[in-house]
Amino acid sequence: MSMNTQIKKIVEEIAPLRRMINSKGMDQAFEIVKKYLPGLIVHEYKPGSAADDWEVPCGWELIRAHIKNSKGETIASDKDSHLLVAAYSEPVNGQFTKAEMAKHLRCHPIIKDAFFMEHRNAYNYALVDWGMTLPQNVWDSLSDTEAYEVLIEVEKDYNRTMKVGEIFIQGKTDQVICLNAHIDELCNDNLSSCAVLIELFRKLTTNPDFKPHYSYQLQLIPEVIGTFFYVRNNMEVVRKTVAMINLETVGRGENWLIKSSLKGGRYIDRLMEVTGQMVLEGHQTCDMFGGYGNEERVYEYPTVAVPSVALQRFPFDEYHSSADTPDKLSDAHLNKALAFTEKLIDIIEKDFIPEYTMILAPWLTKHGLYFDSKDQPELFNIFMNQVQFNIDGKNSLVDLCHTYQINFDTLYEYLMQFIQKDFLKKNDKHEIWKS
Numbered sequence: 001m002s003m004n005t006q007i008k009k010i011v012e013e014i015a016p017l018r019r020m021i022n023s024k025g026m027d028q029a030f031e032i033v034k035k036y037l038p039g040l041i042v043h044e045y046k047p048g049s050a051a052d053d054w055e056v057p058c059g060w061e062l063i064r065a066h067i068k069n070s071k072g073e074t075i076a077s078d079k080d081s082h083l084l085v086a087a088y089s090e091p092v093n094g095q096f097t098k099a100e101m102a103k104h105l106r107c108h109p110i111i112k113d114a115f116f117m118e119h120r121n122a123y124n125y126a127l128v129d130w131g132m133t134l135p136q137n138v139w140d141s142l143s144d145t146e147a148y149e150v151l152i153e154v155e156k157d158y159n160r161t162m163k164v165g166e167i168f169i170q171g172k173t174d175q176v177i178c179l180n181a182h183i184d185e186l187c188n189d190n191l192s193s194c195a196v197l198i199e200l201f202r203k204l205t206t207n208p209d210f211k212p213h214y215s216y217q218l219q220l221i222p223e224v225i226g227t228f229f230y231v232r233n234n235m236e237v238v239r240k241t242v243a244m245i246n247l248e249t250v251g252r253g254e255n256w257l258i259k260s261s262l263k264g265g266r267y268i269d270r271l272m273e274v275t276g277q278m279v280l281e282g283h284q285t286c287d288m289f290g291g292y293g294n295e296e297r298v299y300e301y302p303t304v305a306v307p308s309v310a311l312q313r314f315p316f317d318e319y320h321s322s323a324d325t326p327d328k329l330s331d332a333h334l335n336k337a338l339a340f341t342e343k344l345i346d347i348i349e350k351d352f353i354p355e356y357t358m359i360l361a362p363w364l365t366k367h368g369l370y371f372d373s374k375d376q377p378e379l380f381n382i383f384m385n386q387v388q389f390n391i392d393g394k395n396s397l398v399d400l401c402h403t404y405q406i407n408f409d410t411l412y413e414y415l416m417q418f419i420q421k422d423f424l425k426k427n428d429k430h431e432i433w434k435s
Helices: 006-014 024-036 098-102 136-141 191-205 225-233 267-279 331-350 377-390 397-404 408-420 429-434
Strands: 041-045 059-068 074-077 092-097 147-157 162-169 176-182 215-221 241-248 255-259 284-286 308-314 353-356 424-427
Touching (some): 006 024, 006 191, 006 331, 024 162, 041 225, 098 147, 162 191, 176 331, 191 215, 267 308, 267 331, 267 408, 308 331, 353 429, 377 408, 424 429
Parallel strands (some): 176 215, 255 284
Antiparallel strands (some): 041 162, 162 215, 353 424
16 A cells, blocks of 8 residues: 555645634635645634524634743743633633632643643633643643632634635535535644545546546534524535445544444445555444544434434544644545545445346356365355345345455455356446445
C-alpha cells in the first residue's frame, strides 16, 4: 500500500486554525478545502435562524486571555493554548480565589499537562457564563489563599454565518451514500477524517473513469449542529440517502472500531464488516452508542431514519485536549482509512444480487468453474456448496461474503464468469439497500 502524503499536508494546513461552530477559523478552513475540491458548495446559515428547536449561534472569537498571580506573573495565557478559554465563553476581568475559579474551570480527565477542550458553553444556550481550562498539574499548583487575575476578551459577530461544506457526485441513480466528518475542533478529532475524505473525493472528482451507479455526497460540518441544519434544510436529499458513513479520529487511537447502525444487521453493517475484513487487518465492533458519538445520532434519529455507521480509531488519550496535534497522527492509519473508503465505494459499485437464469445447475467442469472436493475441499465447500445453494435472487455478493467469510474480490471475479456465460443475471441494485 503506497503512502498518500497529501492527507497529512491538508491536516497541517488547517490544524493551526481555531475552529469552533461559527468562527473565522472555520471560514478559513473551507477556503483551504476549496484548493483541493474547487467544486465545494458552502451552505451558510445566519445566526438566529432556526432548524426546529435548534438555533445558529453567533460568530465567536477569542481576542486574548490570561490568568496571573498576585505578583503579575502569568500562570497561563491564550498564547499557551486557545483552549485556555471555553468556546463561547462570556468575557470577564476580575480577581478570583481558587475556590471561585473552580466553579468556572475544568481540567482534562486523563492528561495532566494539557488544556481541555471545554464545549459546554457552545452547546448549552442557557449557559451564559465564562469558562476556562487549565492543565491539572498547573491547577494543583495554585494557592488556596491567593487571588488571581482572570481576563477573557472575546468578540461576537451576529452577521457571520455558520458554514457546512458539501461535494455531490451525481450517479446513474438518485440513491445517495453520504460520507461525513466534522471539520471543527482539533486535529485527530476530527480534522484527520476530513483530510481523508477530502483526498478521497479529490480522487473521485478528478477520475474521468469514475461513472458511478450511486450518487456520493461529502459533508464537512461543524459537529452535530451543522448536520442538524443541513438535514433540516435539505430533506429532499436526505430522503434519497440510503446510508451515512461517518469517519472520526482515524489518525490515532488504540484500535480500529466499526460502529453499527442503530438497528444493526442492515446491508450497510454487512458492507462495513466485509470491507473491514479486507482492509483493516483487525478491528473491533460496537453498537451505535459505543465509541465516539457523532452525526449518526442525527441521521439515525427516528424521524430521519437513515441507516448510519462509523469508522474510528478508539480510544485515543489526547481526545479533547491541546495534546491532539498533527505530529501525533499516524500516516499508516490515515492511509488505511483512505484505503477503507476507496474499497467501500469499490464494493458498493460492484455489488449485485445474482439470480440463476436456468432451472438446472450449469455443467461447471465443462466451463472450468468447478472445484474438486478431494483436491480443493475448502473451495468446494465454499463455492460448490454455500455460494451455489444460497444464490436465490435475494442475497447480494456482500451478503454471501459476510455469511461465509469470503473475500469480496474473489467471489466477484468468480461469479462474473457466470454472468459472462449467462448462467446468472444481475437483479435491480435498488433492492440491496432494503435489506
